[in-house]
Amino acid sequence: MKPKSYAILYFLGSIMLALGLFYLSPKFAASPGPLMQGHTSVSDCQKCHTVFKNDYESSCISCHAITKIGFFKTTGEKIPRNTKSGKVNHQRMGPVSCGHCHVDHRGVKLAPNLTAFNHENESYENGQKKKKCQTCHSNPPDTPHKKNTTDCDVCHSTKIWNKPNFDHSVKKVPENVFIRCESCHKSSKDSFHKSKRENCGDCHKNDVWKPIVFDHAKYYRLDKRHKGTCKNCHKLGVYTQYKCTGCHAHSKKP
């Protein structure tokens, strides 16, 4: 037999093998990862997938009716009002694809930019911003978030949520929220920061919190005769106090 012929035979044989495996167990043969908890009992791929059609939404909605999400389980059982998972209010959302937020087959994620939630929808931009944001984003229990009860968009934008871009210009800051730097920035627990609770601006700047920019010459010029370590002058590690006697002993001579 010519090499070409047996190459075709091997090609067809491997396809037959794959078909056989797929026929015996589609999950074992082709599933790209385990299904999410609520779907583990689903064994038929066609339950959610339409062959050669990338149309999940109609399959999702066939079980998860939008009007019932958050209120009733797919079994018809009522979801108690205080249940966390029932709080997301899908009814107020615009016409967005389920796949923007939910991904089945754990471990298989599409590129974020392909699945990014469409915040441009009118209902997310107009009025009651805080309330709308909290439909999906939980309010962290830290200091700045506890105090800020109004506008999320002081720091966050609909483009980037996780990297807050805070504008320090006072006009934008709601009153009684960001009185001091420590409202948002945790003070380090080292001896220096413990001893100095005010004037953060001496070292830190509004546009860059780290690295610090400290002008030592403003307080004491470190000329060529004073090039020792910090502890030469700041004996106890308390940088608001200094002693000259570490190097210069008191004597009667001038």
Next chain:
Amino acid sequence: MKKSLLINSIFGFLIQISIAAFLIFVLHFLKIEFIGRYLGPVGLLFILLSFLYSLRKRKIIHGGSMKNYLLFHEVMTWLGALLILVHSGIHFNAIIPWLATAAMLANITSGFAGRFHFEEASRELEVSKKVLMKKGLNDEDAENKLWGASLHAQVMEKWHAIHLPITSIFAGLLVFHVIVVLMYGAF
């Protein structure tokens, strides 16, 4: 010389596996492993392009030296396989893609073995050819006379009988995997 070529082949294979493992680690560490999904089709494209060599060898296309086409085949399959290894990303889920990956690894190994024997056969022929040409034979006659006598040339013929079926098995499993992906809209 022989030993160094064999070591080069093994080294090439190990480098490929190491680079793939490193890229997989980086993608997972940066939590951008989704990129791996899209490297599969790119790797497949590279491998498909590498078959220009086979077309040239079978005289379906013309022009360009065989040596360059072989080099192109080697580089493109090496890169394509690397991208597909990153695409598989050490996630043991479905068995068919993994069988395809295993067939691809066997194919790479076989490719490196083929490269080793081809280089050795060429070297042997070159030395013996010079001897025969000194005796008055022309270039083509000398090559024809010597090809059967070279041990590596004999191995090369047997190697073809192994490399081609492995490629066919890999192609079959890959085609099935691509069809399943297109069928279930996982793109």
